[in-house]
Each structure stands twice: as C-alpha cells, then as structure tokens.
Amino acid sequence: MSRVAVGRKYRRRISGLLLVAAVTAAPANAEEFGTPTLTALRIDWRAALDQLRAELSPYPAVAAEFVFSGRHGLPTYDARRIPALVRLNAITGRFFPRIEQSPVPALLPFDAAALLGADPDPAVDSAAVPAVQGSFQTAMFDAGPAGYDAMFTLDANAGGDLPPRVFTPPVEVQITGSRLIYDITDPLGGKGEAVKALAAQYPDLRRFIREGYVRYAFTRFGAAYVVSIQCLDSVPRARRLACREATPVAEHFLRTLHVAGGRPQRPLRDIPATAAERPLTQSDGFTYWPSGEIIPGSGFRKQDGRPDSTVYAQIRFPIEKAPAYARSQSYSPRAEDGGASPFSYPWRDNFCESRSFGVGQCALGYGHQGQDIRPCSCLPDQPDCDVKQQGVVAVRDGVVIRAARQQAVTLQVNTEREHIRFRYMHMNPNRLDEDGVLDGRRLAEGERFGVVSNYLDFPNGTTRHLHFDVQVFTPDGWLWVNxxxxxxxxxxRLIGGRGRDLTPAPATPAVARAGPNDGMP
Incomplete structure (x- = not known):
C-alpha cells in the first residue's frame, strides 16, 4: 500500500471517530443558566470636590468651614483625606440618612451651601429647607455599596415658573447614581436627544422616553446618573401624567442638583458571568418550558418570546410556600400548551406576553414586564389552608420603594455585586398601607409582608396571583429584564431539587460507519 493511500485511510478513520465523538459529546438539551455581567465604574472624587468648592464659593463664610486638604499617605478612600466631605455628610445626613455610605457623589436637589448661609445649624424642620430643595420634597433616600437612589415629589402649585399641568397630584422624580452597570443586550440603548438648555451644566445629557418613563441620562465624576419620571407618551390626562408635562419638571429637577454627600470607598472590580448555582439532585415533579417559550400566539402582534437564561440574582422565591405555578393569567390554557390547569406544572415564561407596556427586551418593544405566579389551590388534606392568606415574602434584604395607595411594591437591593430591583403586583394597597409597607422600610430576606391577592385598580380586578418582575440599572436607567x-x-432551591427542562431533544443525525475494507486500494 502506498504512503498516500495509508494517509487517506487513516484520515477517513479519524474523521469518522471525531464525528461519533461530536455526536456523543453534544450538549444536553436543557438550557444552562448563568449570572449577569457587570461593569464597575471608577469614581473621580477630586472632580466632585472641585464642584463642591465651586458651589460653596458664593458663601465665603460657609466655605471657610470646609477644609479641602486632609492627611496624606492614606488610602484614597480614608475619610481623613477628605474633611470637606466629612463636614458635608454631617450636615446633609440629617436630611438623607446614611448619605455617607454612597460610593458615588450624591447629586440631589439640595443646596447645602445656601442652607448653611441661611441657618448655620439647620434642623430637619428648618424653614429654609424648602427654598434650598427647589420646592421638591424628599420621599425616599437609600445609599449602599453600588450607589444611591432617591425619590422626590413636586406639588402641582410648586416649582416657580413651571407651566400648569392637567395632572394635579404630586409628580414623583427618581434619581439614581451608580458605579455598577449591568451589561445587557439592549438594541434600544444609548439613544436620545441632547437638551440644549442644559448642555452647559450636563454636556453629555440624553433625553429619551423608554418603558413608560421620560429619562435624562448623563455621566459625572465617572459615575452614571439617570433622572426619570413615570409618564404616558400621550395627551395630558387628569389621572395619568403625560411625558410632555413631566419634561419641564425633570429639567427643573436637574437644574437644582448639587453635590450633597457621599465618600470614596474601595474600588470595585468588573463582575464576569459565571454558571448559576442550582441544586444537583433532580426534583420529582417540577417541570418547566425554557425561557422565551411563551404560549404560541400570545406575544405582541404574535411575536415570539425572547430567550434569556440569566439568573439576575440569587433570591428567595417570592411566594412563601410551594407548590407554586408560573403560568399566564391572561391567556387561557390552549391545546398548544397542553390544556394545562393554572395549578399544574410545567411552568411557562410570559415575560413577552402581549401588553401595551414598553419592554425593550421583547420583540417590537412591548411585553408583560414580568412573570405571573399562582400559589397552589387548597387541597382536601389541607384543612388550615386559606387561599386569601397565602404569603408573599421578601426575596432579599432590601429597602421598599412605595408611596401610600400605590399598587406596586418595589424592593431594592444595593450591594457590592448588584444594583437591582424586584417588583410585586396585585396585593391590596389598603392592606399594604395599614402594614406600613412604604418608602424606606427595610425588609429581611424571607420576611412575609403581604398576601397573594387579585387587586388591579380595584379588588377582584384580576385573578388571584402575584406578578413579579426585575429591573437592573443600565446606562439608560432601570430596565426590565426577564x-x-x-x-x-x-x-x-425552595423545593430542594432541579426541575426538568422540556426543551425538545435535537434529532440525532445518522452516523455512517466505515466498513472493514473502506479505504483499501
């Protein structure tokens, strides 16, 4: 046999073995879950101190109380290097508790220099406070290792030269400053228009409307900031704020921002994606369709769902007891879905189910925003079961964002590795008010704070279930993710076993096996 023929023979045999090996080593049909990727921003505190010095300059007597040079040879995050910030935090901390824990300069509608000029030792109830807050009232402030978040309100008759509004209740304005950014696939991200009237103060400011909010995004001191107001991109209405009415309020808010506190902390590192932690043992009964597999035809204009196997946080399941069923509450069981009862497995994703809500992660930009979950019905062997008392619990340690009478409860988590929000819907707001589930309340993971209900604008407005969703902070602000x-x-984790993914197994291609004399001359 020639050397060439021998080479052909072994090349064919090796190719056949590789093909068999490739088929044997093909990945399992179940989707793998991973954690998100986050970018850590580097904060320029020297620039923040320069801005603070400029804000103090119109008040020489006040400025003399601030020392901008501290002890040298210490880590950049040591408070003894920044006595001016220590002094500032001592004043503003009376109005914004824990402001010194913000690792990014806290820009707030609060002119501390003007306040000290009017009252050298101001108290929370100082008469000078409204004037130095641009008529905004503080509703919530929270700071932690990732940054800070605050909510302010503006009455209809406040704000000086602001135009009149059809919407008369107080307008809620949110601001977030963060040094952690979630890296999500975002085809709509980074867009917006410049705001000429504010270009001198915010050179990179972008204005845009996304997911039900008018937003103003900018960078300062190396941190990412977003100011946002929930609104409708439509004509003004008495019960719904129009974005055209929200725009002048947001721009008035931006004009009133000053450095109000915070302090340098140890820099964070970028956080790469890893495999998500899941139980190794198999559950006896839990099955689920993979992410993106919504009920056929239930997407906006019949679009499909969007697969997303990211576990955005390791949380405690939001309903107190198992079993529970993640299934659509708006689309009745269909033949394509196996005609399954709402009280049965398998689970099915409905993040991109058809709604009029803006959801940038879904096809055509509209979807459900979250996931419907229904606890089990009472069974004959559960005499103490009450379907009206099935508990809802905090998925993590966090702070509540919720004003009185609001239907949604948002739980915010702020740590060195995440800046994330979880929202709960359809609990009775009157009961939540009575129980003090309001702005600033802190909840511990697993703490029961409500019950599954059917409230949607009024009692019995929907089926008895919990709507649960997740927002992460991005350069465009807080965005919905699946x-x-x-x-x-x-x-x-709650049931102690891994579910079975119902993704159909891919067809295995036939493998041609070499005969004993193939390749012989």
Missing amino acids: PYATLVASYE
Missing part, C-alpha cells in the same frame, strides 16, 4: 430563569433557580 425574571423567568431567576424564578426557576429560586424555586429549585
């Missing part, structure tokens, strides 16, 4: 994989992983 909570489905996060919920699957948390439910697996």
